[in-house]
Amino acid sequence: MKLVIIGDALVSSATLRDAAKDIDFPGRDESELDVVSYEWYSDLEKEKFQEKILLIEKNGPEAVEIPAGVTEALKDADYLLVHIAPVSKSMLESASKLKLIGTCRGGLEHIALNSVKEKNITLIHVIRNAEPVADFTLSLMYAETRNIARAHHEIKNGKWRKSFSNDEHKTVLANHTVGLIGLGYIGKLVAKRLNALGVRVIAHDPFIDKSLIIKEGLRVELLDMDSVISQSDILSLHMRLTPETENIINKDVFNKMKAGSYIINTARAGMVHKADLIDALKNRRIAGAALDVSWDEPISPDDPLLQLDNVTLTPHIAGDTIDAIPKAPYLLKTVLNDYFKTGHSDMLIIQ
Template sequence: MLIVISEFMDDAAVAMLAARHTVRYDPDLVDRRDALLQACEAADALIVRNRTRVDAALLAAAPRLRAVGRLGVGLDNIELPACAERGVRVIPATGANARAVAEYVIATTLALLRGAYIHSAQVAAGAWPRTALSSGLEAQGRTLGIVGFGGIGQLTARLARGLDMKIAAHDPMLDAGAPVWAETGVRPLALDDLLAECDAVSLHVPLTPQTAGLFDAARLARMKPGAILINTARGGIVDEAALAAALRHGALRGAAIDVFGQEPLPADSPLANAPNLILTPHIAGLTQEANERVCSLVAQRVDEALHA
């Protein structure tokens, strides 16, 4: 059977698949749409990350396609109804990169609360901003709000509790009596109540019609003054211009943004010169360990799907 891999994948996972199938591994295919469609003509499975669009046109070009492996968890680049209609199984790497994302959230929360680490160049240049950088904050006793309380959100809560933080969460898919609240000791709150109370807010929801633009100017204004926002979910959830304005006006203490409405981030983005902002290129879930887990898991499940 033929497996096409259109974005980068761990060598060991590629080798595992190649031992059992014919594999076309071409991580640049994502940028050559016509070549991708041609490669999929005989494909039994396709493995992608977040940039390959698995849409109606691709499915039409791939009559033999039985499975799509997603090296990650977000599925907004895959047309799920079209795949379901064709009987194509979609296989995400659920849970495999949770630790990487949770540690990113904790690390950026600590960095933004302390507020000192982005000034290394000043110290190296001979400045000594000791007084200005002596008013950082500790995590202990502060409240972390988690929007979306699935596996990644729950692991983030567990790590934050190790810092003696208080945790609240909002998830419209979980009612107040869901067992997870008692199991984790996390308080469920309505979204606006969470924003008003929490010192740091971390987003862990998919991009859907309901979450697109969820954090617009009005909702950002409901956040606790001096709070921190961390988005490792999807870029379309946060209004980037509104966030930049909130940072410039001092309404928020800081933000860490790993995902953007347009990727790569345009040079003229309103976020480009915003203060107290950590920008990373969609890598919160990417560590050496997480990449190995993600690739191994997807390779195994794609292989199982083709032999089902």
């Protein structure tokens, strides 16, 4: 039985190997596990490595180099574990025995998904920063609806500003209805936090079984998308970016939202039609927006979003905590062991 591991500048192959020691791969008792490790730009400084990540997130796994020797190693590999190293079409073409890919991150831009489906390879991921992103999502709700960030900005610039464009809509969070578009792992964590705060939560996710939500003890009303859009005071996005979800939040959506409503995005910028969002904010069609993701990172100094006084922007840091990434391989270990034991997983993408 052969396992190929590819580490990188954020999650080393040594950490992945350590976590793999306790993964109960099927048949491991009868066969010795041969582990082969590779590194993908592990020697780069964090800032330079982020450039590689952006290339993958924008253009997919074919846009970057793959580790030397890994294609050959995959020819007789049974399992592959990575963080954000590319899993390209050319790599998978050689992987005739590969049964499963495990990746310890939420986004899947680094994986050639069509090739994975064509070869019937099981794909499991973990959202390593789900807790930090859920916390940050709530933070953005408070920051935007109560003008926390912009009030701070004004004070730093010598102004004692106490009046803002959303004054007629300001109220406590518990008076808002929060709509979640996407009720996956992060969406559920956001709902759990909102439940504890006594906030009404509605959601749309065509892939969620209502009985499972009830079983998990979440108080969430599952509605069609139009109902969630029209009833929400705060609309928070928690979908994956796919060809089907690209620009799904557009002019039609903004026209259906309440006049005093807000949109929160800690997922992917591409799900929102940028020009339509800017138009909705400029014309006060909605009260405001809080975005941790941008269409271009870093954001351009002449970006029109920077001229608006009803948007809160952060530089894609929702999941950036000291413990989220280092713990990711061990979270993947737990998820894989659960999958091998039960045959089911919330983190299963392809089977």
